[in-house]
Amino acid sequence: MSEVRDFVHKVVPDWCPGCGDFGLLAGLKKALPGVELEPNEVMLVSGIGCSSNLPGFINTYGMHTLHGRALPVAQGFKLANHKMTVIAVGGDGDGYGIGVGHLVHAMRRNIDMTYIVMNNAVYGLTTGQTSPTSGLRMKTKSTPFGNPELPINPLTLALGSGCSFVARVYTGHVTQLVDVVQKAIRHQGFALVDAFSPCVTFNKINTHDFFKTNVKDINKLGYDSSDIHAAFREAAREDYIATGIFYQKERPCYEATEEETLHVPLIDHELGLSEEDQAQLMAEFI
Amino acid sequence: MDRKSTFETEAEERVRKSKALVSAITVRFAGDSGDGIQLAGDQFADTTAVMGNDFATLPDFPAEIRAPVGTLPGVSSFQIQFSDSIIFSPGDLADVLIAMNPAALKVNLAQVKKKGLIVVNGSVFNEPNLKKAGWKTNPLEDATLRDFQILNVPLSALTQTALKDQPLKLSEVERCKNFFALGMVFWLYSRSRDHTVEWIKKKFAKRPEIVNANLRALEAGYNYADMTEVMPVQYEVKQAALEPGTYRKITGNEATAIGFITGARLANKTMFYGSYPITPASNILHDLARHKNYNVKTFQAEDEIAACGAAIGASFGGELGVTATSGPGLCLKAESVNLAVMAELPLVVIDVQRAGPSTGMPTKTEQADLLQVMFGRNGESPIAVVAPKTPSDCFQMALEAVRIALKYMTPVVFLSEGNIANAAEPWKLPELDRLPKIEVNHPSAGKGPFLPYARHPETLARPWEVPGTRGLEHRIGGLAKADLTGNVSYDPENNQRMVEFRARKIARIANDIPEATIDGPESGRLLILGWGGTYGVIYEAVRNLKREGITVSHVHLNYLNPFPKNLEKILGQFEHVLIPELNMGQLLFLIRARYPKVNASGLNKVQGQPFQTKEIEEKIKSIW
Ligand SMILES: Cc1ncc(C[n+]2csc(CCOP(=O)(O)OP(=O)(O)O)c2C)c(N)n1
Ligand code: SF4
Numbered sequence: 001m002s003e004v005r006d007f008v009h010k011v012v013p014d015w016c017p018g019c020g021d022f023g024l025l026a027g028l029k030k031a032l033p034g035v036e037l038e039p040n041e042v043m044l045v046s047g048i049g050c051s052s053n054l055p056g057f058i059n060t061y062g063m064h065t066l067h068g069r070a071l072p073v074a075q076g077f078k079l080a081n082h083k084m085t086v087i088a089v090g091g092d093g094d095g096y097g098i099g100v101g102h103l104v105h106a107m108r109r110n111i112d113m114t115y116i117v118m119n120n121a122v123y124g125l126t127t128g129q130t131s132p133t134s135g136l137r138m139k140t141k142s143t144p145f146g147n148p149e150l151p152i153n154p155l156t157l158a159l160g161s162g163c164s165f166v167a168r169v170y171t172g173h174v175t176q177l178v179d180v181v182q183k184a185i186r187h188q189g190f191a192l193v194d195a196f197s198p199c200v201t202f203n204k205i206n207t208h209d210f211f212k213t214n215v216k217d218i219n220k221l222g223y224d225s226s227d228i229h230a231a232f233r234e235a236a237r238e239d240y241i242a243t244g245i246f247y248q249k250e251r252p253c254y255e256a257t258e259e260e261t262l263h264v265p266l267i268d269h270e271l272g273l274s275e276e277d278q279a280q281l282m283a284e285f286i
Numbered sequence: 287m288d289r290k291s292t293f294e295t296e297a298e299e300r301v302r303k304s305k306a307l308v309s310a311i312t313v314r315f316a317g318d319s320g321d322g323i324q325l326a327g328d329q330f331a332d333t334t335a336v337m338g339n340d341f342a343t344l345p346d347f348p349a350e351i352r353a354p355v356g357t358l359p360g361v362s363s364f365q366i367q368f369s370d371s372i373i374f375s376p377g378d379l380a381d382v383l384i385a386m387n388p389a390a391l392k393v394n395l396a397q398v399k400k401k402g403l404i405v406v407n408g409s410v411f412n413e414p415n416l417k418k419a420g421w422k423t424n425p426l427e428d429a430t431l432r433d434f435q436i437l438n439v440p441l442s443a444l445t446q447t448a449l450k451d452q453p454l455k456l457s458e459v460e461r462c463k464n465f466f467a468l469g470m471v472f473w474l475y476s477r478s479r480d481h482t483v484e485w486i487k488k489k490f491a492k493r494p495e496i497v498n499a500n501l502r503a504l505e506a507g508y509n510y511a512d513m514t515e516v517m518p519v520q521y522e523v524k525q526a527a528l529e530p531g532t533y534r535k536i537t538g539n540e541a542t543a544i545g546f547i548t549g550a551r552l553a554n555k556t557m558f559y560g561s562y563p564i565t566p567a568s569n570i571l572h573d574l575a576r577h578k579n580y581n582v583k584t585f586q587a588e589d590e591i592a593a594c595g596a597a598i599g600a601s602f603g604g605e606l607g608v609t610a611t612s613g614p615g616l617c618l619k620a621e622s623v624n625l626a627v628m629a630e631l632p633l634v635v636i637d638v639q640r641a642g643p644s645t646g647m648p649t650k651t652e653q654a655d656l657l658q659v660m661f662g663r664n665g666e667s668p669i670a671v672v673a674p675k676t677p678s679d680c681f682q683m684a685l686e687a688v689r690i691a692l693k694y695m696t697p698v699v700f701l702s703e704g705n706i707a708n709a710a711e712p713w714k715l716p717e718l719d720r721l722p723k724i725e726v727n728h729p730s731a732g733k734g735p736f737l738p739y740a741r742h743p744e745t746l747a748r749p750w751e752v753p754g755t756r757g758l759e760h761r762i763g764g765l766a767k768a769d770l771t772g773n774v775s776y777d778p779e780n781n782q783r784m785v786e787f788r789a790r791k792i793a794r795i796a797n798d799i800p801e802a803t804i805d806g807p808e809s810g811r812l813l814i815l816g817w818g819g820t821y822g823v824i825y826e827a828v829r830n831l832k833r834e835g836i837t838v839s840h841v842h843l844n845y846l847n848p849f850p851k852n853l854e855k856i857l858g859q860f861e862h863v864l865i866p867e868l869n870m871g872q873l874l875f876l877i878r879a880r881y882p883k884v885n886a887s888g889l890n891k892v893q894g895q896p897f898q899t900k901e902i903e904e905k906i907k908s909i910w
Contacts (some may be wrong), residue, residue: 011773013371016868039759040753040754040757040758041754042758043510043603043753044761045599046763048764055763056761056763056774059759059761060759061754061760061761062760062761062762062763063599063602063629063752063761063762063763064761064762064763064764064765065595065598065625065763065764066595066621066622066625067352069591069592069595069622069625071592071595072560072587072591072592072593072594072595072596072599072622073595073596073598073599074599075585075596075599075600076558076560076585076595076596076597076598076599076600076603076607077599077600077603077753078603079558079583079585079597079599079600079603080556080558080583080599080600080601080602080603080604080605080607081603081604081605081752081753081754082751084603084754084851101589101592102588102591102592104588104590105587105588107743165313168518217829231696258583262306
């Protein structure tokens with residue numbers, strides 16, 4: 001049995017003090033032992049951004065890929081080595097901007113993995129430009145007169161793309177976060193967790209105080225998370241900001257449709273060129 | 287002609303025909319892209335393989351699936367040279383052209399030898415078709431074709447006659463005319479029909495009426511040729527003296543697919559193939575997708591970036607990651623390939639080059655991605671580059687790409703070409719147990735901390751650990767890596783060291799690849815230096831010139847980065863080096879940069895078409 005300390009890594013996070021990403025890091029370290037995972041059984045894949053530095057701060061296998069490209073690498077990895085638990089992480093620019101094409105396809109493809117987006121509604125690492133989740137009229141470095149674009153709604157996008165697990169948390173609410181992340185990991189299929197994770201340096205609107213006063217955990221309100229219409233409604237509402245598991249419905253994941261090659265992880269296949277193999281291969285050549 | 291005389295030829299009715307033995311023949315089929323030209327060509331090539339000739343093919347088709355009927359851009363063609371001796375090129379000019387319509391005649395006329403035979407489908411040489419093809423007058427009725435032997439055969443009408451009692455729609459009957467034409471060519475060159483008969487039966491097994499119709503059309507064409515007086519001579523090309531063994535016809539893309547399956551097997555690895563469809567690389571994906579039973583996982587990604595990223599993820603996961611594309615897709619993959627350079631993971635990137643820039647001419651061939659694969663990534667980013675030189679050579683070079691990627695923990699580009707990908711030649715099946723195994727070691731946890739960037743003293747490759755192993759947890763990525771630990775590092779000296787390590791690692795591959803070999807004298811006035819798919823034409827040009835008393839040497843490169851160790855020495859032995867390439871001088875650029883003392887010049891062509899032997903010969907003569 002693992003414990004939180006097994007996941008602690010000696011590299012100290014370089015995030016600004018108070019950055020929301022600390023909350024997710026702490027929550028992950030708590031969530032993993034709770035779902036009975038050892039450090040060697042977890043693969044964390046990230047893109048590029050402040051948030052994408054997270055795999056460097058936790059003791060698991062990890063890969064810090066390219067801006068927006070965590071999901072392709074994570075999916076290829078999972079298909080090769082699918083006994084591992086694969087968790088991709090990154091920012092909203094990474095996942096909903098440059099990488100949003102991959103996200104849509106990953107959701108409909110439904111490979112068994114979890115994707116957590118630390119959503120701070122701004123580009124942190126590049127020092128505060130507007131992001132795909134920045135509010136209309138929000139002033140940022142790149143939009144000094146206000147953002148002219150409507151923000152993306154990642155939850156309705158996910159619901160419309162066939163995502164089989166759709167959730168949102170605020171990283172300051174660690175108990176809820178741990179619970180949702182554990183359920184996302186246990187979910188068989190692609191799970192999206194949109195995690196409000198305030199950028200204390202570049203976003204003066206979506207602050208810790210803002211979320212503390214505005215979010216409401218819908219799972220505490222007798223909500224039915226198998227009802228996709230209810231999920232769309234909650235995801236789109238404007239009177240408060242809903243958090244929790246909006247939608248969960250298991251359907252066969254990609255791997256299940258590829259039984260033949262994937263019932264054993266590919267890397268564990270019996271290989272080599274037996275005489276039988278050779279005969280078969282030669283027959284194929286002719 | 288009535289059906290009786292077509293099908294039940296009476297011996298006494300026959301015109302007495304003579305038979306002539308020839309050494310090599312070039313046949314060209316041409317028609318609308320919907321006329322089944324490629325299919326007829328393939329069948330002719332298959333039969334030629336079965337009959338034991340050496341051969342090389344040149345398919346050429348438009349990018350549109352069905353370009354407007356009867357137009358010049360809609361013309362598809364298939365050329366094959368077959369011979370009783372070893373050949374590597376599909377021939378320059380055809381001995382016989384089968385032109386299914388006026389447009390096909392117009393586009394292909396320049397590709398026929400003087401006095402060559404042109405079989406035209408007279409049924410469709412009418413006003414509207416002539417106009418669409420840009421003929422002002424009917425070339426069958428004026429002097430346009432006086433340099434050729436013309437055989438005007440109403441192919442459509444004869445096919446209809448032959449199939450008139452068949453339960454088929456007229457459009458279906460019309461589609462059988464390629465088999466009528468094929469039957470005629472089979473007769474002309476004394477080819478057996480058996481292979482094609484079997485193929486038709488198998489291919490259309492679910493539709494017996496189509497089987498019947500095609501078989502009849504084939505037979506009718508064969509008999510027509512036998513009967514007609516316009517084909518007085520039947521030709522025969524004897525078997526070529528190929529090395530003993532079992533042969534099959536193989537295209538470059540088929541050999542590529544089989545090569546990578548075999549390479550992964552020899553390395554005891556499963557293979558992950560991430561790809562996004564693109565001409566002319568797609569049929570590698572189709573071939574591999576049928577081979578799941580060989581532990582190949584194919585993954586059609588949402589774009590090339592994802593295809594390459596997924597292959598990299600699979601490589602980190604412990605598989606052989608392979609991704610394939612053509613020029614436009616290669617541009618998209620550049621950033622990901624660089625991630626594999628920094629993470630030092632094995633990865634094979636197949637680039638089947640096509641004519642660019644941009645979307646260019648998707649179905650046409652070119653060799654203009656060489657500098658892109660060498661330099662088209664940010665930062666100092668050396669990777670290995672290999673290039674097959676003929677369709678069957680794709681097999682061998684695929685094994686090499688796998689070996690180098692795994693042994694040196696590096697991306698390797700397998701630089702193929704449209705012309706190699708679709709062209710076919712005979713391939714001798716390898717003896718699998720004679721192929722050298724590719725050794726791969728995965729470390730297990732030792733006593734001290736795991737050092738993911740501790741290098742092998744000889745190859746400088748880092749260890750390839752498989753995630754999941756207890757005690758080896760570590761993180762890699764695209765940020766600069768500290769020597770040994772692989773931790774993120776901004777240390778200036780460390781960065782210099784790591785950049786140099788990666789460069790030296792690639793350079794050391796030169797110790798591990800075959801030296802370049804010279805065809806011809808080892809020194810002299812002129813060396814022809816080629817790479818990739820120009821092999822066949824250069825080989826034949828050099829051979830032809832030798833017969834004329836002009837002796838030049840030929841070196842052909844399979845390894846473009848690093849170059850073979852002895853290349854500099856070889857180049858130094860010649861007064862002049864001529865580099866023919868299907869680009870504006872990219873290998874020339876590399877050679878001049880690396881070996882500035884070498885007196886090199888180029889022969890360059892960017893028409894989407896391969897060189898003809900004659901073009902190489904003329905250039906050699908002009909500087910000789
Ligand atoms: C291809 C590419 N384009 C741009 C960048 C520069 N870049 C790095 S991080 C980033 C955005 C970061 O924002 P986000 O993903 O929201 O993460 P955060 O830093 O806010 O956690 C950008 C544009 C890059 N690294 N790569
Ligand atoms: S800039 Fe913003 S997102 Fe980045 S570490 Fe600082 S607070 Fe966090």
